[in-house]
Amino acid sequence: MHGRQGGRQPVALAPSILNSSDLTRIAESLAALEAAGADYVHLDVMDGHFVPNITFGAPVVASIRAATRLPLDVHLMITQPERYVAAFVEAGADILTIHVEATYHPHRVLQAIREMGARAGLAVNPGTPLANAQELLPVCDLVLLMSVNPGFGGQTFIPLTLQRVRAMRGEIDARGAPVLLEVDGGISARNAGMVRAAGADILVAGTAVFGDERGVGAALSALREAADRV
Numbered sequence: 001m002h003g004r005q006g007g008r009q010p011v012a013l014a015p016s017i018l019n020s021s022d023l024t025r026i027a028e029s030l031a032a033l034e035a036a037g038a039d040y041v042h043l044d045v046m047d048g049h050f051v052p053n054i055t056f057g058a059p060v061v062a063s064i065r066a067a068t069r070l071p072l073d074v075h076l077m078i079t080q081p082e083r084y085v086a087a088f089v090e091a092g093a094d095i096l097t098i099h100v101e102a103t104y105h106p107h108r109v110l111q112a113i114r115e116m117g118a119r120a121g122l123a124v125n126p127g128t129p130l131a132n133a134q135e136l137l138p139v140c141d142l143v144l145l146m147s148v149n150p151g152f153g154g155q156t157f158i159p160l161t162l163q164r165v166r167a168m169r170g171e172i173d174a175r176g177a178p179v180l181l182e183v184d185g186g187i188s189a190r191n192a193g194m195v196r197a198a199g200a201d202i203l204v205a206g207t208a209v210f211g212d213e214r215g216v217g218a219a220l221s222a223l224r225e226a227a228d229r230v
Contacts, residue, residue, distance in 0.1 A: 011196050011227040014040035014073045016206035030068040036217040040073040042204045047078040050102050051150045058087040065092025077150050082109045089116040097121030097144050100132050110139040137177045148185030157186030162198045169199025192227040
């Protein structure tokens, strides 16, 4: 993480690598992220059931773990994540995030992730009431608010997300919970400042990082500047 500004920890950036970068050059992309000062590598795992897309599994996460020193922020967009959390923790996930909508027993799964030694994250889709996650804050290390409907990169940020971020930030602070608030979907330099001002600690960005013609370093600098301007 970078230096503190105005008494508040600066924003953390978690580039989403596999859906946006050149898959034949993952090692180069990881090296570029390290050089540019990324805080995490965000990895979207999709099963073609919970979301209408398929990406990769634990072996790919293990390969990425071996190729970078950055913390791995692994986002499971899969049904019944309890069947696979052990494999992803063993593969090297530092943060393992499940969806509140994807399991009947999210409390149990979050506890299991922590017991395995990873930080436990809980993701919430745009149409899901925040109360579903707020009751689980005691067993969360991170809450991820989706600012698009999950499944594909390059989507447009849903403006209502800002209200949801403010509400979740207020709940986390009211409880005094040591929980990070992450936002994922359609994040760019155009909206990073608004999302940050609403209360986000971590911003996930894919297209805005790897689709920037100026390169990864310039893209991350632009995101960080826009977010920490608030």
